[in-house]
Amino acid sequence: MSQAEAHPDDGTADDRLTPVLRPVRAGNGFEEALEQILQVVRLGLVPDGGRLPAERELAGRLGISRVTLREVLKVLQDEGLVESRRGRYGGTFVLAPRAGARGEDELRRRVESVDLEDVLRFREVLEVGAAGLCAAHGLPPASAARLREALARTHEAPLTEYRRHDTLLHLTLAELCGSPSLTAQYAAVRAQLNELLDCIPLLVRNLEHSQRQHVALVEAVLAGDAGGAREAMREHCAGTAALLRGFLA
Template sequence: MNQPHFDPVALVPRPVRTGNAFEETMERLLQGLKLGIYSAGSKLPAERELAEQLGVSRATLRDALAELQTAGYLQSRRGRYGGTFAVSVLPEVSAPSRARGQGASADDVEDILLFRNVVEPAAARLAAEATLVPDARAHLLAMLAEVDGAGTDTFRPKDSRFHIAVAELTGSPSLVAAVADTRARVSDLLDRIPLLQTNLDHSHTQHRQLADAILRGDGAAAEAAAVVHLEGTARLLRGFLT
């Protein structure tokens, strides 16, 4: 009697594609490693097969595998029996940052991401719908240039400053404070995961798309650009931390 085919990746949740293929691939590979679908020391499926299972291009998969090797989750072996292997012991996540006297649990992470996903897209839409004086437009472009030119050592604070600049365009001090507080809490979490070059490149592109939508006054496009941008970061945080 034929046994039903078992696809191990089917055990990993398959969220709807949001445009962040690299970040989604990272999240799902990390889930597979943490759930033991790719067991410690085992060889991952061949690149073509794994790309098909995950529904991504081989180029996207290669980027994700390379980043996970750099982060210490995978190792590459050469030779006849070579390939990509799960490490025997997964890296430990750094100790939780202490914010307001408490560590960041999985619930804390989801709470921060949920609040951020409400506040920042709203700020982006309102910024695009505001009447922007030349100084305001120049301010946004200056913050965009700074984050665009940031290296890995300065990217995260410059990234936060750009997002706060978006909120500043709304003219609402309360909204600026909410975005600033949210960025501080997210930065606390981001300090616990690797800074991935591919995600950095995506962020630069998405920042420009967000700024462009705001400057041309397209509220819907600005909100949508913010949602896509935030979802990429959320996937990485969930993948590494939860």
């Protein structure tokens, strides 16, 4: 089996890229394309070992030339985030770092370049708002099924894949709220958050607690309980914030 075929749950991977990949604005094509593909990697939308869309498709989605795209991919390859392979099963493959591999020193270094409290507050505003909107407006059957499936995948995920599926659950909820602007902003802030979370270990007790919160959140959304959904999400965001602050204390 090729590595490109090693992730059977990625049949809808290209659909998952839709909230992040969009045509860039004229004048900043290289920079904006780099930012968006970095988000794809940091959000885990393509898993470690998974293949990015073909150059023609990726350039088309971003509205850039294939020459510009190759310059972007060269930067990512130099940073050790992707690798290019030739042959029948060739393409550009993601080499995402494993969660917790970099440690607390790296976490502290990364925090120096961001306003952690701003990232955490903005994330909470977006996620609480998205949860409330989904519950208040109600989800059609197909959207409700997507949310249930995303939750189920977090239950089934092995420890090494948990954070990726956790991200996909939250991104699904943001996308289903019906505001593309909110979804794009959430993808950006979640990518920042994942850069920090990747530096700390996955704690089983914390994950069990997070899963209970996920279940309560999804149940509130599907029941149309906007207040309950907002409160469940607020509590969940507070837990992540406390975990990061704890490792920085």
